[in-house]
Every structure is written in C-alpha cells, then in structure tokens.
Amino acid sequence: MQRWVARLKNKLKTCILHVGIHKTGSTSIQNAIEGYDDGRTLVPNLSFKNHSVPFQLIFAGPEDYSSNEHERASEAFYRKMAEEILEMMCDGLSEERSFILFSAERLSNLGAGSLWRIREFIQEYCDRIEILMFVREPLGWTASWFQQALTRGFEVRSELVSGNIRDRYQTLAGVFGAESIRVRRYEEKEDFGGDIIDLFAHIVGLDSARLKKPASPANISASELTTQAMYRLNRAEGIAGVYRTVPEARLAFIGGIDRLVEEKGKIDAQRFANAVDWEDFAFVNTLIDRPYALSPASDACLESYMMDMSDALLAALNKHLIDRGVLEAETRDPDLALSLFFVLAAGERLAKKAEG
Helix, strand or coil: CCCHHHHCCCCCCEEEEECCCCCCCHHHHHHHHCCCECCCEECCCCCCCCCHHHHHHHHCCHHHCCCCHHHHHHHHHHHCCHHHHHHHHHHHHHCCCCEEEEECHHHHHCCHHHHHHHHHHHCCCCCEEEEEEEECCHHHHHHHHHHHHHHCCCCCCCCCECCCHHHHHHHHHHHHCHHHEEEEEHHHHHHHCCCHHHHHHHHHCCCHHHCCCCCCCCCCCCCHHHHHHHHHHHHCCCHHHHHHHCHHHHHHHHHHHHHHCCCCCCCCHHHHHHHECHHHHHHHCCCCCCCCCCCCCCCCCHHHHHHCCCHHHHHHHHHHHHHCCCCCCCCCCHHHHHHHHHHHHHHHHHHHHHHC
C-alpha cells in the first residue's frame, strides 16, 4: 500500500484525519505529533493534544454528547472555549502546507450529521480529506479495552465488548466515501520495532526524527492482579463512586497493588474470547490485507477469571493493613480488604498532594 505522501502529484492541500480507533496507540501518537511542522505537513495547535475535544466542541450535535453527569459538566466547561479553538483550527487549515493532520479518535464515534459538518468545514480549506483508522487483533483489543475501562473507574460486566467498528466505518464511509478511508493493522508496528509512532510516521509521511518519543507508555498497562483487583473494587457499592471520580485515588490504588506483590502476572487475553464481538471483527477482516484469526468458541469464563483473586494478593493486603493499624486480624473477605486498602492508599496519596 503506497504512502499518502507519494500520491501527491500537485500542490493540492490534503487534510488527514486520524480517527483511532481507541486502544491502538492514539494517545502515544498524539503526544508524539504535537506541534509537528516540517514545511509540508502541519499538526495545528488546538490547545489539546487529542483533537477529539475541539472537534466535538465545534461540530457535535446534541445526539453526540454524553449522558454521564460528570462528562456533561466537563463538556459545558470546554464549550466556553469553542470560539477560540475554532479560530485556531481555521488558522491551521489556512497554512500553506500540502498536508494538515489532525488526530481525534472520537471522530469515529460521531454521528453522520456531525461528520457532515466537519467535512463541509474542512472542504473550505482543503481539496481532499483522507481518513486513517487503525484496528487491532480481537482478543488483544478486547482485553486492552477492558483493562482501560477498569482503570478509569468503570464497572465492567463480562458480557459482550464491542468496538462497533462496522458501524463506525460505515458512518465514516457514508460521509467521506470508502475510497478515502485507509484501514491499517495495529500489529504492523512490529515491522518498526514495535513502535506505533514510527508506523504512523511511515504511513503519513512524517519525519520520525522530529517526533516526540515518550519515555514510557501513555496509558497504564495494568497487571493481572491489578486488573482483578480493580474489577472487584469497581463493583463495590460506595467505594466505586469515589474510584470513578477521583483520578488521584485510582492511581494510588493501582500503584499500591502493584507494589504489594512481586509476581503480578500478565492478563490472559484468551480469557476474553466470549466477550469479543466476533461479527464485528469478521467485518474488519474485509477491510485489511491480512485477516485476523477468528475463534469465537471458548470455555473461558471471564467473570470467574476476574473474581478469582489470588491468595498471595489477599495475604499481602492483610499484612499491609495490619502493619498500618487498619485491621487487627486478617480478613478472608477480599472485597473488604480491597476497599480498606483503597481508602488507605487514596488517603495517603491525597495527603501527600496537599502537603506538596
């Protein structure tokens, strides 16, 4: 598949929209390309590394706004910035470059009405619009999505996890045309030393030497024990509400669990076979050169796997709580031990933040 930069035959301006999907390295890409400008390709400054928020602020209709109370409050705050961001977007699109690049994975979640508004706006400045979408192997994607949802404080049940990739692709194709969409496999990064940023740079035609390479992953990669602990805690009444709304408390809990047990293990992606939307990935296979293996049949029970917290972790929790005077004797109730540990870790983290 040819790189876009090789297809430019004249001085037309092309807008490239990188639309994720989520859990395919979007945050790392956005951190790396912030402020990029090599004279041919420009990444406009929109006050956010992730351009999803600016595009949503300016173009999203009521149907695309969240029903979550906390997210609605955040959106109301950011909408005050819409006029300033729109001006920045216009300035960026007006620059004399061959390519204008935006990275906004949530664009693939927007409805057709919002996408049409985006298309019409960009076409005032650019002759072409190209869409880049990454997809990922089914089991790995589902396990990664599940972990991130837990890390962010959501209560995740073990029923079907779907990325709705077919719906997203068809909506994008209906607005921008299927011929403008390039779907690439996240696993192609292995041809670039496992670096999604270098793969992205190769596809889009960026100079890798100009990109900001992160020293560590952009998102937390939770261990098996931490994932199981978060799964139980996120379902606990009372504590879960705090866990969802206080990021510092979540980080304290995750970091604390990881320090307690030396052998934490990696999450077993095979356990997610019954949670994968295999029909969605069968559609994905029609879009890529090297189809993914589809294996929907499995005896794995995800909920049992998530609830099967190790004796080693429970013992470590008890010891930590007893050493700090929170418990007088060991408890056999993992939910109680996790809840107490969460409160202790969160309190310590918030106290340190207040002192600093």
